[in-house]
Amino acid sequence: MEIFKKNDKLSYLIHRNYHLLPVLNxxxxxxxxxxxxxxxxCRERKISTGFFLAIVNTYHNEEYFPRxxxxxxxxxxxxHYLRKTHQYYFQHIVPKLDDLLAKLIASSHHDFKGLQMVDVFYKKYKKELNQHIDHEEERVFPYVINLVKNHKIDPKYTIRSFEQEHSNVDEKLNDLKNLIIKYISPDYDENICNDFLITLSLFEKDLEDHARIEDKIxxxxxxxIENKLGR
Ligand SMILES: [Fe+2]
Ligand SMILES: [Fe+2]
Known part of the structure; x- marks a missing residue:
């Protein structure tokens, strides 16, 4: 298992794994x-080197975990990092998927049923993802930030009361991929379809990593922190 270190050139990390590009952004x-x-x-950008390495290594190796x-x-x-990731999903990935799916549907002349099923499933998935992320942005992260900044605990809540399953968000994306791989008719533009599937797969990998950071870090x-404050 390759682990990146602080003395590695950043260009080396990118050559080894170009999927790290959005992580660096x-x-x-x-x-x-x-x-x-x-x-x-890290020094230049005032980022903690330990945190940066933990994030890039978690992304690069599924078995790596900075215990x-x-x-x-x-x-x-x-x-802050997790919020930037949410932004990347909604400002870049989701619009890209929207666009590719619309083009894919337009490229098909007969397969109304198969691609329509994909469209319905995708829209439902997007709604659920939105709800999941809204919940984190509006409830979970403010709770954590308040705890750190004000050292106050609210007797009504602990972080566990906000915990939501990630399995749903992950599994549904896999179902969506399966739907395309197995059940559409061969009446579509293959390059658009490949782009759509590849973007979905990259998104799936990014989401898994994101969920791991939320759950395990x-x-x-x-x-x-809650324990230290007497919960
Ligand atoms: Fe999240
Ligand atoms: Fe999440």
Whole structure:
């Protein structure tokens, strides 16, 4: 298992795994990075190097998990990163999927049933994803931020009261892919369909990683803070 280190050049990370590009963007990093190392960039952008490495390594390796450093990460830094990820989904990925699906449907002359099923399923999925993310943005993250900034606990809640299953969001995306792979008729533009499926697959991978950060990093840190404050 390859683990990126602080002395690695950032360009090396991108050559090894270009899927990290949107992850870097969430930290405000854009290209033109010359020979700067991870540590140089983090110092420049005032990002905690440990947190940055934990995020890129979690993304790069599914088995990697920063158990030891876990509790040293700032919940504010984590929620900031998670919010940037939500923005990326709604400002970039979802509009791209909308557009590709509309083009895919337009490219088909006869397969009204199969692609219509995909369309209905996709719209339903989008609604559920929206609700899930709204819940985090409006309830979960403000709860965590308030806990960290004001050291106050609300007797009515703990982080567990806000916890929502991620399995639903993950599984539905897989069902959607299956629907396309198995049940549409071969009456469509294959390049558009491939783009749609590839974008869905990348989204699925990104979402899984995102959920892992929420469940395995943000959640235990928040529970630890609650415990310290006497919950
Ligand atoms: Fe989220
Ligand atoms: Fe989530």
């Amino acid at each position: 969430r930290f405000g990093i854009k290209l033109g990075i010359k020979n700067k190392t991870v540590e140089d960039i 030891e450093e876990l509790l040293s990460f700032s919940p504010l830094e984590i929620t 943000l959640m235990p840190i928040t529970i630890e």
